[in-house]
Amino acid sequence: MRILRMGSTGPAVELLQLALNRAGFGALATDGIFGPKTEGALRRFQTSRGLVSDGIAGRDTHRALLPWYTGYVLHRIERGDSFWKLAERYGTTAENIALANPGAQPENLQIGESLVVPLPFPVVPTKINWSAALLEYVMRGLSARYPFLQVGEIGRSVMGKTLWSLTLGEGEREILYNAEHHANEWITTPLLLTFAEELAAAFASGGTVDGLSAQELLAGARLTLIPAVNPDGMDLVTGELRQGEFYRAAQNIANAYPDIPFPDGWKANIRGTDLNLQYPAEWERAKEIKCGLGVCSPAPADYVGPAPLSAPESRAMYDYTLALSPALTISLHTQGEVIYWRYGECEPEGAREIGEEFARRSGYALADVPGESSFAGYRDWFIERWERPGYTVEAGLGQNPLPITDFDGIYEKLRPILAYGLAAL
Numbered sequence: 001m002r003i004l005r006m007g008s009t010g011p012a013v014e015l016l017q018l019a020l021n022r023a024g025f026g027a028l029a030t031d032g033i034f035g036p037k038t039e040g041a042l043r044r045f046q047t048s049r050g051l052v053s054d055g056i057a058g059r060d061t062h063r064a065l066l067p068w069y070t071g072y073v074l075h076r077i078e079r080g081d082s083f084w085k086l087a088e089r090y091g092t093t094a095e096n097i098a099l100a101n102p103g104a105q106p107e108n109l110q111i112g113e114s115l116v117v118p119l120p121f122p123v124v125p126t127k128i129n130w131s132a133a134l135l136e137y138v139m140r141g142l143s144a145r146y147p148f149l150q151v152g153e154i155g156r157s158v159m160g161k162t163l164w165s166l167t168l169g170e171g172e173r174e175i176l177y178n179a180e181h182h183a184n185e186w187i188t189t190p191l192l193l194t195f196a197e198e199l200a201a202a203f204a205s206g207g208t209v210d211g212l213s214a215q216e217l218l219a220g221a222r223l224t225l226i227p228a229v230n231p232d233g234m235d236l237v238t239g240e241l242r243q244g245e246f247y248r249a250a251q252n253i254a255n256a257y258p259d260i261p262f263p264d265g266w267k268a269n270i271r272g273t274d275l276n277l278q279y280p281a282e283w284e285r286a287k288e289i290k291c292g293l294g295v296c297s298p299a300p301a302d303y304v305g306p307a308p309l310s311a312p313e314s315r316a317m318y319d320y321t322l323a324l325s326p327a328l329t330i331s332l333h334t335q336g337e338v339i340y341w342r343y344g345e346c347e348p349e350g351a352r353e354i355g356e357e358f359a360r361r362s363g364y365a366l367a368d369v370p371g372e373s374s375f376a377g378y379r380d381w382f383i384e385r386w387e388r389p390g391y392t393v394e395a396g397l398g399q400n401p402l403p404i405t406d407f408d409g410i411y412e413k414l415r416p417i418l419a420y421g422l423a424a425l
């Protein structure tokens, strides 16, 4: 995380405020503006941790705040510690500690041994704006608290940020869900990760997600999530990225499109290529259509790129999907409360029935893609390549970027789709 001090703004400040609240040092508004109240809470936190109380969040302070960024404490066992005592001290349960430490023997804890102790709040924040830095903390937190989750990297963005993957389940059917091809649709990242956390917790406790047994779902399927295809774009739209050459280049591109608000209207990757117009499914036709509409070069949206898969983010999705050969895919976008399910005349077997069930469970409409957006998308390519069910879900209603305050309402409708997607085949 960057250094934060009085006057700092943006998602990193929202996360700092959230962490100070979680740690019990304030009831700060998570408004992303580092003012006197945030500074006061930060100074109190620093004093409590034996740090210099300068009110500036630099490296040491961020490190001390890690438990409240990631959702767990790494506790070194001392004489007299037990799961029960640690649970009481950190406000969690002995069951949650056992879950996070499958190798530890509660009756025989070794002094000096480190245990992961989950803290009493969900890992995935759903009330603040996101950044790639937060995404990294969340991936660390989820894999620590739920050790049966596998976290990996499928590639890097233009700016070198990790394109994360997260896998759970042991079934034979490979299922792939992805989110945030489009920068100003970043709310799909916490939506997908909230589903992952709910599913992991239900799997561990023998519970259900939308009425379906998590253990049964994950006995039949192996689910891989790509939570953010476009992390550079996320940082641009949420205001985490506001300086440097990449920012200025994007700003220059946007200047040619005065009708598109900057950065709120930005869908593309940081170089102005639309990542969901990059796939080899009649890419040339997509190019003709978009060029005919006036977008022939890098733009905030709708530029197909100089060639298919020229953007590293789309290339990574393509390579990863090819290697995985999933039986079903869902791509999360916003907005419209609509589910797209076929590619041209190509209707994979069973795809309509599954789509109708998605629609029935969520209240979203099953629909055909508008003509001008019919080619070169991830779903287009996936369906054409394998003739297997692939869906685009346009979650939520309103104007992109949908505000994070819409989160709960969107998730309620999306959860049944994501759960049923594991059971459908």
Ligand SMILES: [Zn+2]
Binding pocket: 181, 182, 185, 276, 333, 334
């Ligand atoms: Zn989209």
